[in-house]
């Protein structure tokens with residue numbers, strides 16, 4: 085891969101040499117395609133920033149247009165992916181042991197890749213064998229890395245062995261080792277040996293799965309696996325693809341909550357009009373994860389319209405349906421529009437559990453979207469003795485959980 089150490093928005097223009105531009109033009113000639121220099125940059129930039137593909141060779145507006153018919157989009161992706169892959173393979177094979185981006189077009193050096201990949205597996209296994217020997221907290225001072233890495237590093241090509249040595253020498257000492265058996269802060273991170281191997285496969289296929297056509301297997305596998313999870317939790321059919329619903333995988337619970345807020349917001353704005361967005365009001369409580377407030381801001385809810393209701397020790401820090409009802413009534417009375425309630429099973433600070441049924445009764449009366457955040461203890465509900473916490477789940481609009489917190493954890 086092209087060595088890239090600059091943060092976005094990094095431009096290929098700042099990295100590219102004349103050689104890189106020449107490579108791109110030769111590729112286009114080979115495929116009898118025409119592309120302006122500006123668009124070549126955009127294509128390369130997008131690839132480098134991880135956006136994968138955005139180039140539409142048949143239209144003048146060469147940036148990906150979501151309104152395009154899927155087939156054209158599919159072709160676009162196929163062509164542009166081919167372009168990026170070929171360019172990557174050139175850079176890969178040219179960069180190994182070579183002092184510059186000089187070069188001929190060469191195919192990916194598969195034997196070199198095999199060797200490096202095996203070395204990397206050895207590196208990972210050794211890291212885990214030794215992990216207990218590292219201090220959990222890094223011992224470095226702020227800014228330590230800049231002095232170790234030359235300003236020009238991103239232009240210099242190095243051998244794979246040198247890079248691995250740099251990681252051992254400069255990067256590992258600057259890490260907090262979350263997976264150490266001596267790490268007792270926060271939650272475990274999303275890691276297991278099964279995940280390592282799966283991640284290798286994902287990277288190999290590098291599928292883009294934003295609709296069925298672009299990768300049927302990706303979309304269908306997600307649907308099947310989400311239904312497996314729903315079955316384990318004994319969720320009602322309304323939460324499954326085999327019923328009338330279905331789940332999606334997000335990177336974090338925070339993203340999942342944001343998605344539900346956007347759904348609730350758009351449902352309301354369809355009725356009251358976008359110009360009334362300032363009237364939208366949402367509900368959680370002082371025990372809600374801090375992510376809720378952030379998600380509300382991202383969804384465009386005014387800060388003064390985010391209600392964080394107080395809780396008490398007497399109610400085990402759970403959200404009171406009576407208080408919720410009073411507050412919603414007052415908001416409606418002054419012309420605000422309640423759209424979303426985020427309740428929790430297993431709050432982060434005290435593992436408090438909210439009464440789903442009574443809260444849903446109040447919310448349903450006002451057409452409020454109810455989201456159940458079961459990030460932390462949701463996984464436990466596959467056990468029969470805890471499943472009763474989800475008995476009323478059919479009354480809510482959505483729920484999100486973090487399976488990585490409890491399933492298949494830290495087995496290395």
Ligand SMILES: Cc1ncc(COP(=O)(O)O)c(C=O)c1O
Pocket residue numbers: 271335336337338339373375428430431432457458459460486
């Ligand atoms: C109850 C609860 N909600 C939300 C979150 C945030 O989860 P994530 O980091 O996946 O966004 C957590 C995580 O610690 C949590 O325990």
